[in-house]
Amino acid sequence: MTDAIGYERIGDVAVLKAQNPPVNALGFDIREGLLAGIERAEQEGAKAVLIYGEGRTYFAGADITEFGKPLRGIFLPDLCNRIEASPLIVVSALHGTALGGGLEVALSSHYRIAVPSARMGLPEVHLGILPGAGGTQRLPRVAGTEKALEMITSGRQVGAKEALEAGIIDKISEGEPREIGLAYAQELLDHDAPRRAVGELPAPEAINFDAVYEATLKKGRGQLSPATCVRAVQAAAESSSLEEGLKRERELFMELMNSDQRQGMIHAFFSERAVSKLPELKGVAPRELASIGVIGGGTMGAGIATAALLSGLPVVMLEMTEEAAEAAKGRIAGNLQGALKRGKISEAQFTQLTEEALTLATDYAALSDVDLVIEAVFEEMSVKKVVFGKLDAVCKKGAILASNTSYLDVNEIAACTSRPEDVIGLHFFSPAHVMKLLEIVVADKTALDVVATGFELGKRLKKISVRAGVCDGFIGNRILATYRKAADHMILDGASPYQIDKALTDFGFAMGPFAVADLAGLDIGWAMRKRKRAEGMDPRERDSSYVDKMCEAGNFGQKTGKGYYIYEAGKRGGTPNPEVSDLIAAERAEKGITPRAFTDEEIVTRYMAAMVNEAAKVVGEGIARRPLDVDMTLLFGYGFPRYRGGPLKWADIEGLDKVLATIKAGAEEDDYFWQPAPLLEELVAEGRSFDDLNKENS
Numbered sequence: 001m002t003d004a005i006g007y008e009r010i011g012d013v014a015v016l017k018a019q020n021p022p023v024n025a026l027g028f029d030i031r032e033g034l035l036a037g038i039e040r041a042e043q044e045g046a047k048a049v050l051i052y053g054e055g056r057t058y059f060a061g062a063d064i065t066e067f068g069k070p071l072r073g074i075f076l077p078d079l080c081n082r083i084e085a086s087p088l089i090v091v092s093a094l095h096g097t098a099l100g101g102g103l104e105v106a107l108s109s110h111y112r113i114a115v116p117s118a119r120m121g122l123p124e125v126h127l128g129i130l131p132g133a134g135g136t137q138r139l140p141r142v143a144g145t146e147k148a149l150e151m152i153t154s155g156r157q158v159g160a161k162e163a164l165e166a167g168i169i170d171k172i173s174e175g176e177p178r179e180i181g182l183a184y185a186q187e188l189l190d191h192d193a194p195r196r197a198v199g200e201l202p203a204p205e206a207i208n209f210d211a212v213y214e215a216t217l218k219k220g221r222g223q224l225s226p227a228t229c230v231r232a233v234q235a236a237a238e239s240s241s242l243e244e245g246l247k248r249e250r251e252l253f254m255e256l257m258n259s260d261q262r263q264g265m266i267h268a269f270f271s272e273r274a275v276s277k278l279p280e281l282k283g284v285a286p287r288e289l290a291s292i293g294v295i296g297g298g299t300m301g302a303g304i305a306t307a308a309l310l311s312g313l314p315v316v317m318l319e320m321t322e323e324a325a326e327a328a329k330g331r332i333a334g335n336l337q338g339a340l341k342r343g344k345i346s347e348a349q350f351t352q353l354t355e356e357a358l359t360l361a362t363d364y365a366a367l368s369d370v371d372l373v374i375e376a377v378f379e380e381m382s383v384k385k386v387v388f389g390k391l392d393a394v395c396k397k398g399a400i401l402a403s404n405t406s407y408l409d410v411n412e413i414a415a416c417t418s419r420p421e422d423v424i425g426l427h428f429f430s431p432a433h434v435m436k437l438l439e440i441v442v443a444d445k446t447a448l449d450v451v452a453t454g455f456e457l458g459k460r461l462k463k464i465s466v467r468a469g470v471c472d473g474f475i476g477n478r479i480l481a482t483y484r485k486a487a488d489h490m491i492l493d494g495a496s497p498y499q500i501d502k503a504l505t506d507f508g509f510a511m512g513p514f515a516v517a518d519l520a521g522l523d524i525g526w527a528m529r530k531r532k533r534a535e536g537m538d539p540r541e542r543d544s545s546y547v548d549k550m551c552e553a554g555n556f557g558q559k560t561g562k563g564y565y566i567y568e569a570g571k572r573g574g575t576p577n578p579e580v581s582d583l584i585a586a587e588r589a590e591k592g593i594t595p596r597a598f599t600d601e602e603i604v605t606r607y608m609a610a611m612v613n614e615a616a617k618v619v620g621e622g623i624a625r626r627p628l629d630v631d632m633t634l635l636f637g638y639g640f641p642r643y644r645g646g647p648l649k650w651a652d653i654e655g656l657d658k659v660l661a662t663i664k665a666g667a668e669e670d671d672y673f674w675q676p677a678p679l680l681e682e683l684v685a686e687g688r689s690f691d692d693l694n695k696e697n698s
């Protein structure tokens, strides 16, 4: 027996304790240990077996690190079948999270008891796979077809109470899993309870699976695993035996296991956790973070304040006038109302947050005692410099001075203070209390413990924090500017904004770039173009002015009802604006361009090549430390489809040589825009991948 499973005999009960921290993942040692434990219990004449987990949880699932590698030892599905087939009474005692293969082991046990705080579910869809150890066959047998479909296709976890009501567990009891499990096993033995195998229960109810499959496929926006789960549950209902259903489950599981989507989703799972673990921050303690200040109570500042308040941090909100401060409070209260409605906070908490934890101020002196200040004022260097000069004068020693700028030079901002080591960029995405991404922009002189505090704040606010270096647009907006240009060039050459948006939503993006531009406000890009033109653009850069004409006419997108699309009150989404097509046609004529047709595939190929090329430059220049930092930025801030893992994971799967070939082909038409990233050329020449870089730098 392996050390991963402890064996103990208490009377007639053999106790199998999983000890594989941190989450008792069902890796090789655990599987072999469980098998040996069951066999020993049977040989030694025990009457019942109790399975439970040491530490913070029962089994949180199969060991994901084993996926994609040759499997050793007993397969989890075979282990589950073996547990279920045992002639002894097998009891599982659940605490923490019984997820995926964990819940599948529990469902193979004959009885299940849980502590009240236990949570359980089959979250495999989030990894691009399906429950492959009998979960799609056993869960519907206890919870019914509809409940099982809902849980499996969404990956939703349920609490112990809901699980009891759904028949997933048999009993809830307060206490330690070992104690409640032993008491339950003894009670079952005392009452001569029968061995009760879920797999021997009748097949679940058959429903119109084709309709559910189609609806699930549509909802998945290109993600295959949820719809494939429907087919597996269908097999539970329609197969003549459990064995036949399990066979079908295995076939479907293997299809997904061998898919690119599985690779993308698992890359996202691990990168999401690796992104905030920077080698340079190992052992660096963050500074004290007990209160924060926010300057500017517009949409962004109010969103940041809301997120901070919800995390338990008191906030001083500074505005120019009392009226503006009250308006900021109104916005924050509006955001918190949303949290109240969704049951995230109580009425009493709402009052405490708005009336006690939030302080309004118009005088910088009010910021003298906070640990960290985030400035969210107008995006203009001269304005930022005034703000930072004042902060430098009033803030206490050691306070962190942060700017929420989305593209300005944080070094220049830091240089106007006497303490550049305390200055950092904290780039939130709007609405800041909703969007998960936080770019932590590290300037040349930023102290390491200030960076560590930035990550600590991100963790408290439940953000995905990514370290970025200083450059125009940092990681995300810099890459966005480039792939937007690729889209703009395709428009000049003959594609329509609507074809591009459609091709990219079909690829899996939440929205296409032109629908996004309408949502963000066309005036933002307009201001940026004016700034770039004033700074002087390279004459080789292709520029277009049709959007400026829309802006000059007061059409800024959704907020004015008209942009690339026309928006009608009360309707979701918009319809193409014919004026845009006219303006584009006029600009092509003026530039002497004969429009050509683009296929959707060509659109995606070019768009992605531009994105990957700029991303490779961002990594090569050290603006992003690792490819995974870019991937997480695009996933959490720019609507990149999670099942593709991020642009650089996508590029690895697609083949870096293929992506480079697209860039080189583009360079034949426009060698200014399509300049291959040196890092990409290097990787192709050496036959390496972006993932190799992730491994080398983690």
Ligand code: HSC
Binding pocket: 022, 023, 025, 060, 061, 062, 063, 064, 065, 071, 075, 076, 077, 097, 099, 100, 101, 102, 104, 123, 124, 127, 130, 131, 132, 133, 135, 270, 273, 274
């Ligand atoms: C599965 O079960 C498939 C089966 O249906 C079928 C298999 C059949 C095979 C058939 C063959 C023919 N594995 O998140 P945290 C690590 S799929 C390995 O920070 P928390 C994690 O990376 C699985 N490692 O903690 C991190 O490592 P680090 C279904 C895992 O308290 C550390 O543990 N299960 C792992 O915030 C701590 O994690 C799931 O999808 C795993 N399964 O959250 C559950 N799970 O310290 C996935 C975690 O080095 N896990 N790690 O960074 C979770 O959702 C969360 O980790 C918990 C804990 C909620 C469990």
